[in-house]
Amino acid sequence: MQRKTLHENAEFACPIVGTCLTISELRRICRKCGDAVPDEASDYDAHGFLVGQAKVAGGAPAKYLQRFLDKKYRKDLRAFLRVDDPEKLRRMWRERADAGDVPGPFWAIMSHPNVPQWLMREVYGEVHMLSHRVGAANRADLSRLAWLEEKLSEAAAALEDQKSVLRQAVGVWKNRCREAMEELAEQRRQRHAAERERISLKAAIENSAVAAVRRDRDILSRQLAETTKQLEATEAEAGRQALALEKMHAELTTARRDLDDRNSEVTALEASLFAALGDAAAAHAAHAEHHQDDIEALQEGHVCPCREQGLPEGVCGGDCPCPAAQTHPGLAGKRVLYVGGRCSLVAHYKLLASKFGCELMHHDGGREQSAHRLWELLGSADAVVCPVDCVSHEACSLVKQACRGCLKPLILARSSGLSSLARSLAELDAPPAQ
Structure with missing residues (x-):
């Protein structure tokens, strides 16, 4: 049975080209294709061109790229082609990935003739999330x-x-x-x-x-x-x-x-x-666990955390023991769009918004969701909250422009924490100055 070609793996062409080729190799292969990609073009343009050519069945660039990858990772191909059992292939991939060797085994799995679709999806998901984790850690480093x-x-x-x-x-x-x-x-x-x-x-x-x-x-x-x-x-x-x-x-x-x-x-x-790259995931998990404790305390209703956490009194709703606990008529039944923030806290954001009597919609600020989706959410939102410490510049500019054009309230929060969101919602809930 013949190995899978790039054309057969068209839906995975982008991660294959981005993971299995270095920037210099990407540029060299683009020069082999003639003047389609000028030398002054960006690395992203070169990547996009090669991904598009890899999806063309029988195209010369796709054939050349196939031969180049087979020659570069021939040892990995021979090792994986000797195995047909999906579970054994999965164990081989796990051992090589844990050791830091991703490109060769990734190409061997994607081009293997007997790899089931569930294993290809699992390997692709790991490579996709690995690129996100590495990018996030690299910015801090x-x-x-x-x-x-x-x-x-x-x-x-x-x-x-x-x-x-x-x-x-x-x-x-x-x-x-x-x-x-x-x-x-x-x-x-x-x-x-x-x-x-x-x-x-x-x-x-x-x-x-x-x-x-x-x-x-x-x-x-x-x-x-x-x-x-x-x-x-x-x-x-x-x-x-x-x-x-x-x-x-x-x-x-x-x-x-x-x-x-x-x-x-x-x-x-x-x-x-x-x-430090290996510690990034543990830090995110610890952060989410810390906020999970705060939410559980709100749900149990034993001790009101309004004052303890520096939140405005009354954000816990009708069960809040604070003397200032009351309903929030300013936000009742309204939709608030939260642009950016930490994806691990989205559930906590929505729970906190429900205490104010409003519905919270979330957009990740352009990490995975598109700008078109942001425009759709802006059209149905009554107010917008945007944490300036955890959002892209493009999304922040788009939100400012849309809110200015539609005359919608916009709160630029200083941080993406729960207490900052609570203060923003309290500001939206406050009655307008006379």
Whole structure:
């Protein structure tokens, strides 16, 4: 039985091209197709062209792409073609995917002649969600990497300033050492001259009067003592300069060691970016579980969380023990559109809106739902809430334009949390200022 072609897997052409080809390979294959994709076209345009060509039965680009993938992943194809049992194929895919090897096994599964449709859907779903998780984690990691690069540049600039100061100090020290050595040489020459003069005076003493000799000898002794004292002071200064040089050298060594430590730290932080990808899913699950506890507390009705969570009093509805609990006539029976936010909290958003007596409609801000769907929801909504921290710029601009044109209330919430939504609903529920 022959393997499945790209044309037979037309509905999976997009993930096959995007997962199994690198950007350079994508560009190279597009150049093989002539001038259909110019060099200045974006990577997305090149991807879209190749996906479209892969769906054309018998087309030259589709055949070339088929041969290219078969040659690139021939080892994976041979390994998977030896297996016909779907459960065994599923186990092989799971082992390879958990090990981080996705492109080759993905193509082998998609082109296998005996893979059932349920297994293809399962593998496609994993690859599709993996791209979302990697994209979401990369945005946070890229922000952290940009901050670290900025800190590294600041540290490098500070180290460069320290090096400049140190170089200037070393230059000053060298000049002082040179002057001290010249002064020492001069003192030595003076000492040698005094010694020669002493010898000549000794000879003169033997031929002169004792009084004249003693007088001259005393004068020369004082000069010799002063000269010796100056020489000792000069040598002591030279010693201090030598100690200062050793200290500056030690500081330079310490600065270099600190720079090596910072470089090692940056390397370790860059490696941690890739390790953080695995923690993204756990963080989202913990966040959803935390909010689930808040919702359960609202449903049980034992303790009103209005004040404890900083929410406006009365958002829990008629069962709220707060003295300010009351109905919300301003939102009763109305539809509120929530654009963006976290998909894991959509059920909690709707539950909170029901406490205000209104119906909450949700649009993910363009992650998976289209702009056409957003226009449909805007047409049936009475008011719009948009969290600016978890929505795309395109969706936010579209919402502003639509609400301005249709004169609908729009609340731009600061965050996508439940307390922020509660404050927004309370603001919509408040009566208009007289």
